[in-house]
Amino acid sequence: MAVDTGDQDLQFRDPEKAEQLTDKLESLMDDIGEPVTIMHVCGSHEQAIAKYGLRSLLPDGLTIRMGPGCPxxxxxxxxxxxxxxxxxxxxxxxxxxxxxxxxxxxxxxxxxxxxxxxxxxxxxxxxxxxxxxxxxxxxxxxxxxxxxxxxxxxxxxxxxxxxxxxxxxxxxxVPPAMEIVAELPDTDVDGFLAAGHAATITGYGLFEEFVEEYETPAVVGGFEPIDILFGLARLLEFIRDDEPGLANAYQRCVTEEGNxxxxxxxxxxxxxxxxxxxxxxxxxxxxxxxxxxxxxxxxxxxFEIEPDVGGADPLTEDCICGDIMAGTADPDECPLFGEECTPQNPVGACMVSSEGPCKIWLEYGGQPDI
CATH class of the missing domain: 3.40.50.11740 (HypD, alpha/beta domain 2)
Incomplete structure (x- = not known):
């Protein structure tokens, strides 16, 4: 069932609200009693998560993975x-x-x-x-x-x-790529945090079919720190209740039908x-x-563009951009990360864009222990 989740009263940089939400995340993880993996599919989410050190606030057992959210x-x-x-x-x-x-x-x-x-x-x-x-x-x-x-x-x-x-x-x-991730044989994703700006266009109702087919909860979230913690809490509520639900946690911008x-x-x-x-x-x-x-x-x-444009991927065998974008690896697991592969000399596309997970991790320190 798709629901709206009120977010009008959120104060985006409110330390007290952040502490309340992190306490709620910890309580929900205690109720669930086993590890949980959430995937976001937006480079802007990764920027906020890394910039504000949100992974350092997460309770034990809760993992946030990056998905194919960098165009x-x-x-x-x-x-x-x-x-x-x-x-x-x-x-x-x-x-x-x-x-x-x-x-x-x-x-x-x-x-x-x-x-x-x-x-x-x-x-x-x-x-x-x-x-x-x-x-x-x-x-x-x-x-x-x-x-x-x-x-x-x-x-x-x-x-x-x-x-x-x-x-x-x-x-x-984006939605078909989420389906590919959900169908990967080794996927361990328990819920999806969907991108709020894309849903501003498409509406959050777009994800109803996905939630029903894959029996995996999805929450549309915004990009401020409190937005993200709020969206994660809603996802954990669905997981705790064993409910493949859909919620809109970005109500100030997103509607069910979209623009x-x-x-x-x-x-x-x-x-x-x-x-x-x-x-x-x-x-x-x-x-x-x-x-x-x-x-x-x-x-x-x-125009006549040569039909054989392209060819073999010249990226070294050590580059794991694909695994990172599929949510099965973190940037610092790549042997090239921060050494042979840097923003000044990128080996893979993940190190180029401001929304690329490798560039973001190198800039903000990946999973800081704050």
Whole structure:
């Protein structure tokens, strides 16, 4: 049963409230009487958990794992290769800053830019469209991110963008990836903390089918420290009661139906297809591509991109980005972490993005004992 959980009275940096919630977590874990593993699927959750040392507040037996919640990290190498190829062919490629240094098969966009390609950092799809209005050359927006950024991309495409504007979509859709994690034979996830900003678009009711099918509770949570502790407590209540429930612990932003106009816009412009999530698996219905109605803006349709773009993954066998994103390993279990692999010299995509778990752990110290 899906329920709203009131959060209007939360004070986000209230030490007293934090102490009350940590006491509640400890009491709930005593009631459960066995180890519990919760997975979040959002890089913003990991940033807050690491930055504020929340793992140091958790009771014994409660583990918080990272899931495939970093869109940059799961962007597949051939997608990066396509963007690099377009840049090398003389197109202006506009994309988010986190994407510049993500390794492709042989080069990143940053490498292509160093070789003279016109690669520009933008903060939105609309900014990329504005560049197209000012330029005579073709402008390709290398579109990445989950539902939160897919909806704004859709809004630009329905607003009659310039003729020299197109989209190379690497947008991803999160719910199917949660299903893959739930189906992994060695998964030990007892509940999911779902991303509040994505649910602002899709609504928390989206997860009802997942909860029923996999008999695993899910709670939509916000990103302040108290938000996260509050969401964890609600999940432990479901686990204690042996109830595969669904709750909205981000009521000030998320509704059951979500942002209906934005959601309808997104599904008018995009459709799902099976795609490879970097280092994890081939995920059915988890990649967002432009629908037939908007194919004239599809860079893959407009330009001849070599069909054999991509190839063997050049990451060393020691890189465990895929295991980290699947929630089966922590960054500091990687033998390259903080040594051969750093933000200045990333081996894997998990060390590139500000939402990448490896970069976050290196910045904030992983699991601090505060």
């Amino acid at each position: 940059v990290c799961v962007t597949d190498m051939p997608e990066v290769d396509e963007a690099v190829t377009l840049a090398e062919d003389g197109k202006i490629v506009a994309t988010y800053g986190d994407m510049l240094r993500v390794p492709g098969t042989e080069q990143s966009l940053d490498d292509a830019k160093a070789d003279g390609a016109d690669v520009r950092v933008v903060y939105s799809a609309s900014e990329a469209a504005e560049i197209a209005e000012e330029e005579d050359r073709e402008v390709v927006f290398f579109a990445t991110g989950f539902e939160t950024t897919a909806a704004p991309t859709a809004a630009v495409l329905v607003d009659d963008p310039p003729e020299n504007f197109s989209v190379l979509s690497a947008h991803k859709y 209906v106009p934005a959601k309808e816009l997104m599904w008018d412009v995009f459709e799902t297809t099976t795609g490879e999530w970097r280092g994890i698996a081939e995920v059915p219905d988890a990649d967002l591509i432009l629908s037939e109605e908007y194919s004239e803006y599809d860079a893959r349709e407009r």
